Amino acid sequence: KQEVTQIPAALSVPEGENLVLNCSFTDSAIYNLQWFRQDPGKGLTSLLLIQSSQREQTSGRLNASLDKSSGRSTLYIAASQPGDSATYLCAVDSSGSARQLTFGSGTQLTVLP
Amino acid sequence: DGGITQSPKYLFRKEGQNVTLSCEQNLNHDAMYWYRQDPGQGLRLIYYSQIVNDFQKGDIAEGYSVSREKKESFPLTVTSAQKNPTAFYLCASRTGIDEQFFGPGTRLTVL
Numbered sequence: 597k598q599e600v601t602q603i604p605a606a607l608s609v610p611e612g613e614n615l616v617l618n619c620s621f622t623d624s625a626i627y628n629l630q631w632f633r634q635d636p637g638k639g640l641t642s643l644l645l646i647q648s649s650q651r652e653q654t655s656g657r658l659n660a661s662l663d664k665s666s667g668r669s670t671l672y673i674a675a676s677q678p679g680d681s682a683t684y685l686c687a688v689d690s691s692g693s694a695r696q697l698t699f700g701s702g703t704q705l706t707v708l709p
Numbered sequence: 710d711g712g713i714t715q716s717p718k719y720l721f722r723k724e725g726q727n728v729t730l731s732c733e734q735n736l737n738h739d740a741m742y743w744y745r746q747d748p749g750q751g752l753r754l755i756y757y758s759q760i761v762n763d764f765q766k767g768d769i770a771e772g773y774s775v776s777r778e779k780k781e782s783f784p785l786t787v788t789s790a791q792k793n794p795t796a797f798y799l800c801a802s803r804t805g806i807d808e809q810f811f812g813p814g815t816r817l818t819v820l
Contacts, residue, residue: 600751627806639715639799640752640811647806685751689806696742696767697809699751 598623598690602700609676610708617671617703619686624664627689630697631660631671634683643684644671676707712736713812715800720817722787722794730785730815732800741783742801742809745769752799758783787817795819 599622609615619629628647632640644653644660646669652661659672669686683704687697713734722728734741740759744752754767758777772791777783783802787794797816803809 605749630808632811637797637814637816639713639813640801642808642810645808687752687809696754696757697752699753701749701751 598626598688598698600686600688600698600700602684602686602703604703605701606704606706608706608708611676611678613676613707614672614674615676615705617673617684617705619669619671619700621667621669621688621698623690624667625690626664629660629662629669630687630689631658631669632685632687634685634702640685673705676705678707678709681705681707713800713802713810715798715812715815717815718813720815722817722819724819725789727786727788728817730787730798730800730817732783732785732812733781734783734800734802734810734812735781736802736804736810737780738802738804738810739780740803741777742803743767743773743775743783743785744799744801746797746799746814755785755798 601620630645631643634640646653646662657674662669683702685702687699716731742757743755746752753769756775758764774786799814800812801809
């Protein structure tokens with residue numbers, strides 16, 4: 597059964613820092629990996645989707661990488677801003693007919709002004 | 710605007726009462742999903758449906774029921790058999806292996 601882990605559970609950084617969020621998964625047989633952002637009391641907003649054949653995806657100040665063989669993905673945030681404060685979740689789409697996502701428990705990011 | 714709507718935003722349930730959470734999407738997505746989120750935890754799958762009139766249990770289906778009579782709609786009923794229903798409920802949809810999109814969520818509280 598696929599398991600997804602995100603470390604650390606919480607992270608505080610000063611504004612302007614570059615930072616990396618980590619996601620690891622136990623079964624490398626995946627279709628894709630998706631990074632989401634969740635603000636308190638809100639739904640999830642999709643940030644980046646990396647297909648299994650891709651190594652990375654970029655959107656603005658965000659860059660996500662995928663290393664299937666080692667079961668790891670990272671989300672890089674450049675020049676962090678207080679508005680980036682949120683919980684970031686990664687989710688893996690594993691092989692199988694269910695086509696369901698398996699989620700990590702998230703990293704709560706606080707960017708201090 | 711294309712998207713997923715959930716209603717109500719907040720819902721209160723008395724002991725022994727069944728309640729229904731609404732989820733509607735106008736993205737023309739085939740698959741729809743219901744997740745439960747507890748504080749400090751990731752999302753857990755309750756039910757999913759890949760086509761109309763078909764749905765499958767997820768990891769924590771006990772005490773919940775769903776229907777999928779229309780492509781756009783996937784309501785979730787929380788029955789009295791669910792002993793600990795207080796949580797944040799999220800509906801999602803997607804097509805194929807594309808991105809999964811989420812609604813704004815419903816917060817259910819048991820009185």
